[in-house]
Amino acid sequence: MIIGILNQKGGVGKTTLSVNLAASFALTGSRVLLIDADPQGSALDWAAARAGEPLFSVVGFPRPTIHKEISQLGQGYDHIVIDGPPRVTELARSAIMASDMVLIPVQPSPYDIWAADEVVKLIEEARIYKENLKSVFVINRKIANTAIGRDIGDALSTYPVRVLTATVTQRVVFAEAAAQGKAVHEIDSAGLAIAEIEEVRKEIMEAIK
Template sequence: MIIGLLNQKGGVGKTTLSVNLAASLAHTGARVLLLDVDPQGSALDWAAAREGKPLFPVVGLPRASVHKEIDQIGKDYDYIIIDGPPRVTDLARSAIMASDLILIPVQPSPYDIWAADEVVKLIEEAGIYKENLKSAFVVNRKIANTAIGRDVKEALSSYSVPVFTSSITQRVIFAEAAAQGKSVHEIDPQSSAALEIDAVKDELMGFIK
């Protein structure tokens, strides 16, 4: 199963969600590969900050041939998480064509909701060639107890893409974990952050069945 995380708008917490989803899957015993196709290499930076044995391998592949190479690269893994580029490019198109499911992280902001239009159009274009391609929004970096945090799912309903009921709240533990090259599960497996990541992972598993 290949899961691409894409949004053409930067700063939505795409890498944070990618590494922590990969960690949540790895904790189930699954063989997981994180593919960093973002030229900025944020997931690679996360891996480089880690001391000790990695939870899963992180491979950089920032080129527009991802969809052609992924079968060979990912043949030994149960799940491949693709941390996609922050702009609509040939690289983004390749990442979409390589994926079975596209997860679109969106912050609860009008700008993010408007900006989602471009990646939705890309996914719709790819659907002509990949009939079984699935996609969903996940609200990320939500500010707790704010009106816009509650209203964002309704705002996203204007798109044909479904919105996950589970969401991720912005929390300091994500930054603390990233600085150490760790997942939030390793910092505190019972933290609200870890439980939210697991909830997204569980919804993801149900979505792709």
């Protein structure tokens, strides 16, 4: 399966979810490739910060030809995660065309809800060529017990894209893990962040069937 994690808005959690979902797939025993399609190379930086054995492969490919080269790039892998770029529409379009499913992280903020418009439009355009393209929103950086955290699902329902039931909470362990080039699976002793990522992975696997 090829999952593109996209949203032209920066800071919504594309890279955070990319590395942790890639880790989640890898820990089920799958061979996983993470393609960093962001010219800024944050996923590559993450991999460079890591000491010890990699959990999965990471390559940089910030070019608008991912959709043409994905079958070559992805040879030998069970799952591919594409960490999408902010802004650059050509790159985002190519990453969407390369994907079986687009996962759109959104933070519980009105700015994020409005900004999602751009990526949703790109997905609708891509569907002209790729009828079976799946797409879902995932709420990231949810703050527990806040009204905005509860209302975001309603606000997003104006879009023709489903919102995953699984959500990811604002947790410092995500940043702590990233600083060491690790997945939360490797450092989250409380297990709450891990449980959320695992729920997201399972729901995506269900949605792609």
